[in-house]
Amino acid sequence: MNIYDIAQRSGVSIATVSRVLNGGKNVSQKTREKVLSVMQEEAYTPNAFARGLGLNTMKMVGILCTDVSDTFYAKALSLVEGNLRRHGFDVLLCCTGSQLEDKKKYLELLLQKRVDAVVLIGSAFQENTDNSHIGAASKQVPVVIINGLVELPNVYCVLCDEKEALTRNVELLYRQGSRRILYLYDTLTYSGCQKLAGYREGWRSCGLPEEDLLAVQVNKNLEEVRSKVKSLLENGESFDAVLASEDLLAVGAQKALAGRGLTLPIIGFNNSVLAQCASPSLSSVDNMLDTLCPTAVNLLMDLLDGKPAPHKILLSAQLTERETFRMDSTPHV
Amino acid sequence: MNIYDIAQRSGVSIATVSRVLNGGKNVSQKTREKVLSVMQEEAYTPNAFARGLGLNTMKMVGILCTDVSDTFYAKALSLVEGNLRRHGFDVLLCCTGSQLEDKKKYLELLLQKRVDAVVLIGSAFQENTDNSHIGAASKQVPVVIINGLVELPNVYCVLCDEKEALTRNVELLYRQGSRRILYLYDTLTYSGCQKLAGYREGWRSCGLPEEDLLAVQVNKNLEEVRSKVKSLLENGESFDAVLASEDLLAVGAQKALAGRGLTLPIIGFNNSVLAQCASPSLSSVDNMLDTLCPTAVNLLMDLLDGKPAPHKILLSAQLTERETFRMDSTPHV
DNA sequence: TGTAAAATTGTAAGTGCTTACAATTACGTA
DNA sequence: TACGTAATTGTAAGCACTTACAATTTTACA
Numbered sequence: 001m002n003i004y005d006i007a008q009r010s011g012v013s014i015a016t017v018s019r020v021l022n023g024g025k026n027v028s029q030k031t032r033e034k035v036l037s038v039m040q041e042e043a044y045t046p047n048a049f050a051r052g053l054g055l056n057t058m059k060m061v062g063i064l065c066t067d068v069s070d071t072f073y074a075k076a077l078s079l080v081e082g083n084l085r086r087h088g089f090d091v092l093l094c095c096t097g098s099q100l101e102d103k104k105k106y107l108e109l110l111l112q113k114r115v116d117a118v119v120l121i122g123s124a125f126q127e128n129t130d131n132s133h134i135g136a137a138s139k140q141v142p143v144v145i146i147n148g149l150v151e152l153p154n155v156y157c158v159l160c161d162e163k164e165a166l167t168r169n170v171e172l173l174y175r176q177g178s179r180r181i182l183y184l185y186d187t188l189t190y191s192g193c194q195k196l197a198g199y200r201e202g203w204r205s206c207g208l209p210e211e212d213l214l215a216v217q218v219n220k221n222l223e224e225v226r227s228k229v230k231s232l233l234e235n236g237e238s239f240d241a242v243l244a245s246e247d248l249l250a251v252g253a254q255k256a257l258a259g260r261g262l263t264l265p266i267i268g269f270n271n272s273v274l275a276q277c278a279s280p281s282l283s284s285v286d287n288m289l290d291t292l293c294p295t296a297v298n299l300l301m302d303l304l305d306g307k308p309a310p311h312k313i314l315l316s317a318q319l320t321e322r323e324t325f326r327m328d329s330t331p332h333v
Numbered sequence: 334m335n336i337y338d339i340a341q342r343s344g345v346s347i348a349t350v351s352r353v354l355n356g357g358k359n360v361s362q363k364t365r366e367k368v369l370s371v372m373q374e375e376a377y378t379p380n381a382f383a384r385g386l387g388l389n390t391m392k393m394v395g396i397l398c399t400d401v402s403d404t405f406y407a408k409a410l411s412l413v414e415g416n417l418r419r420h421g422f423d424v425l426l427c428c429t430g431s432q433l434e435d436k437k438k439y440l441e442l443l444l445q446k447r448v449d450a451v452v453l454i455g456s457a458f459q460e461n462t463d464n465s466h467i468g469a470a471s472k473q474v475p476v477v478i479i480n481g482l483v484e485l486p487n488v489y490c491v492l493c494d495e496k497e498a499l500t501r502n503v504e505l506l507y508r509q510g511s512r513r514i515l516y517l518y519d520t521l522t523y524s525g526c527q528k529l530a531g532y533r534e535g536w537r538s539c540g541l542p543e544e545d546l547l548a549v550q551v552n553k554n555l556e557e558v559r560s561k562v563k564s565l566l567e568n569g570e571s572f573d574a575v576l577a578s579e580d581l582l583a584v585g586a587q588k589a590l591a592g593r594g595l596t597l598p599i600i601g602f603n604n605s606v607l608a609q610c611a612s613p614s615l616s617s618v619d620n621m622l623d624t625l626c627p628t629a630v631n632l633l634m635d636l637l638d639g640k641p642a643p644h645k646i647l648l649s650a651q652l653t654e655r656e657t658f659r660m661d662s663t664p665h666v
Numbered sequence: 667t668g669t670a671a672a673a674t675t676g677t678a679a680g681t682g683c684t685t686a687c688a689a690t691t692a693c694g695t696a
Numbered sequence: 697t698a699c700g701t702a703a704t705t706g707t708a709a710g711c712a713c714t715t716a717c718a719a720t721t722t723t724a725c726a
Contacts, residue, residue, distance in 0.1 A: 002681090002682055002683080003682060003683060004682080012705075012706085013705065013706045013707075014682090014683080014684095014706090014707095015684085015685075015705070015706060015707080015708095016704085016705060016706080017683095018683065018684060018685080019684095019685095019704095019705090021683085021684095022684080026703075026704065026705090027704075027705085028703080028704060028705090031704085031705085045444070045445055046445075046682080046683075047386070047447070047681080047682050047683070048385075048445055048446045048447050049382050049383075049385030049386040049389075049391065049447060049681085049682080049683090050382075050386050050681070050682030050683035050684090050711090051682080051683060051684085052381075052382035052385070052683090052711095053380070053382040053383050053386055053681090053682080053683065053684090053711050053712065053713085054682080054683045054684040054685080054710085054711060055683085055684070055711095056382075056711080058382065058446065060425075060446075063426075067411070068401065068407050068410055068411040068414065069404075069407050069408045069410075069411040069412075070407075071402075071404055071407070071606070074401050074402050074403075074404070074407035075402045077401055077402075077426075078400065078401040078402040078428055079402075081401065081426060081427075081428050082428060085427070085428075085439075090425055090427070090442065090443075090446060091425065091426045091427070092393070092423055092424065092425055092426075093396075093410075093414060093424045093425075093426040094414075094418070094423070094424075095411055095414050095415060095418075106418075109423065110423075111378070112378050112379075112381055113381045113391065113393075113423060114380070114381050114382060222606070222609045222610065223609075248606070248610070251610045254612075255612065258612065273404070273555070273581070273607065274606065274607065274610050276555045276556075277555065277581070277584045277607050277610055277611055278610055278611070278612065279587075279588065279591065279611065279612040335711090335712055335713080336712065336713060337712085345675075345676085346675065346676045346677075347676090347677095347712095347713080347714095348675070348676060348677080348678095348714085348715075349674085349675060349676080350713095351713065351714060351715080352674095352675090352714095352715095354713085354714095355714080359673075359674065359675090360674075360675085361673080361674060361675090361722095364674080364675085379712080379713075380711080380712050380713070382711085382712075382713090383681090383711070383712030383713035383714090384712080384713060384714085385681095385713090386681050386682065386683085386711090386712080386713065386714090387680090387681060387712080387713045387714040387715085388681095388713085388714070389681080
């Protein structure tokens with residue numbers, strides 16, 4: 001069943017059928033209704049490939065996502081997908097894992113499917129790293145980066161100020177008496193670097209001695225984190241508060257501390273469901289995905305409509321206070 | 334840059350170029366190399382739409398997923414996507430939410446994009462419910478259901494025996510002395526119904542009085558669950574163990590109990606990261622996504638290759654023991 | 667070296683849609 | 697009623713590929 005059949009059965013030409021298919025502008029009320037009713041009867045569905053060939057678009061956006069099973073990325077994906085769909089776009093999903101080579105390869109695959117744009121979730125790295133794949137992609141279609149920053153012509157970034165958030169966290173803890181704050185982090189994506197820099201910056205602004213910095217890299221795996229922190233404690237490493245680049249890492253630390261009967265202020269990051277589920281519940285920085293993702297999609301729609309758009313939209317993060325840290329609690333020193 | 338350009342520049346016909354594009358069978362080594370090198374030089378990418386039109390496939394599988402931000406579904410999605418990609422298929426993702434109407438609408442959208450198959454995650458309902466959309470879809474392409482069961486001609490189901498798992502849970506708790514087990518559940522998808530039935534079945538097999546059944550429906554929201562369980566406790570409802578259809582619900586109960594200084598055996602479901610993160614860590618039933626998803630994809634590949642495949646593959650679930658319940662612990666009554 | 671079979675290559679006809687442009691029809695007005 | 701204009705419709709040429717079938721070249725073997 002194709003456009004010719006419909007044309008024949010409704011006594012018009014294929015051009016008219018096509019017009020009805022594309023919004024029905026320049027078609028008389030009468031013929032449109034006739035054609036539509038025939039389509040209905042015959043349960044006709046236009047062939048998306050032919051459509052794509054003629055229009056040079058299938059209204060699909062590619063999403064490159066490091067790891068969908070990660071709660072944070074999953075939430076971002078969910079929000080971006082929902083908003084794109086609202087605008088009539090379908091999502092071609094590609095989970096890359098953290099390997100740069102895979103990201104490159106898969107990004108090319110997305111482009112081969114002729115997506116109208118690409119959204120990157122957790123796939124942008126720090127400035128001095130190889131972001132050539134992003135550059136290449138941006139020459140073909142607009143690229144929108146969620147929570148990352150890459151400064152290139154056709155690349156648009158929507159992110160929240162994670163560096164500032166971490167600096168603030170350090171300062172808050174300092175004000176409540178902490179003097180040696182453990183910082184746990186995992187991957188050094190753009191976001192990861194910003195957070196680490198924010199931790200250092202906070203340290204500096206509090207006038208703490210540089211040699212006391214205690215930033216420890218770990219894998220995003222609960223058991224590994226717990227045992228890492230446990231061994232820190234066993235080796236006599238002293239610290240009086242914990243920050244983390246990710247809730248899971250914070251929970252791992254929490255468990256290690258609990259195992260030794262310790263209760264320190266802890267602040268996680270991403271404000272995921274893990275933070276709620278932890279006991280005691282985990283204070284966490286919310287990086288505003290709920291506003292960041294719709295913003296990103298709106299920006300993308302503007303771009304696809306040929307409207308100008310800012311290359312960078314920066315939101316502020318917000319601390320969600322729970323049991324492991326409260327701003328108004330009595331200083332603990 | 335199209336196939337004509339490549340043909341011209343390599344001194345062959347478009348048919349030959351096309352052959353090279355499609356695996357290079359029936360092309361001499363020499364010409365193939367020549368054509369490939371020209372493609373390389375010109376950075377040629379075949380037009381996926383034209384390709385799709387000619388081949389009547391773009392090698393895409395549609396995934397209909399209730400909610401990607403849910404850790405369980407996210408994990409399933411991640412595994413299915415990865416396995417499909419390994420077989421050269423791209424994933425068209427569609428998150429539907431729990432509304433049946435939306436599922437129907439979105440499933441049609443997927444089909445309009447001419448996907449080669451559809452995989453359903455969390456979108457199948459119990460037998461006597463309206464699964465007409467699935468029937469309609471299965472007339473066009475094979476449908477594979479992850480963790481659900483719908484008995485229709487072109488529908489293939491890969492699931493784990495959740496009913497049996499819940500029955501076993503009840504029996505295990507009974508053996509350790511529990512006599513009134515609270516069961517918390519949320520949506521009555523196919524999976525949800527099976528679990529509820531399993532709870533009842535266990536009750537029966539233990540010879541417990543029917544009127545003591547305590548199955549409570551709640552929304553999958555930590556705060557709601559906690560307050561629900563809290564109010565159960567306040568209203569004097571008595572129970573001595575907790576089962577849940579989902580880890581999040583179990584954690585909610587755990588928090589409510591902890592708030593009253595109670596420690597009961599608890600077993601969650603899905604064995605998600607939440608179960609690890611909870612304190613005390615939550616025993617949980619693992620529904621084997623790690624094997625279920627690859628199995629489902631393999632089955633789908635067989636179908637697409639025209640091979641026969643079983644309409645139902647049933648795995649057994651496995652209890653992962655953590656702090657809230659251990660099989661070898663001393664009976665607590 | 668000749669010849670049949672096999673391997674390679676090219677021609678041309680799809681695949682189902684969009685759209686510029688030409689042709690037709692309808693409408694308002696003199 | 698005739699005519700200019702606007703609205704509607706049709707014709708035909710893309711869009712970039714696949715593939716059946718015919719034509720050509722290569723290979724194997726007598």
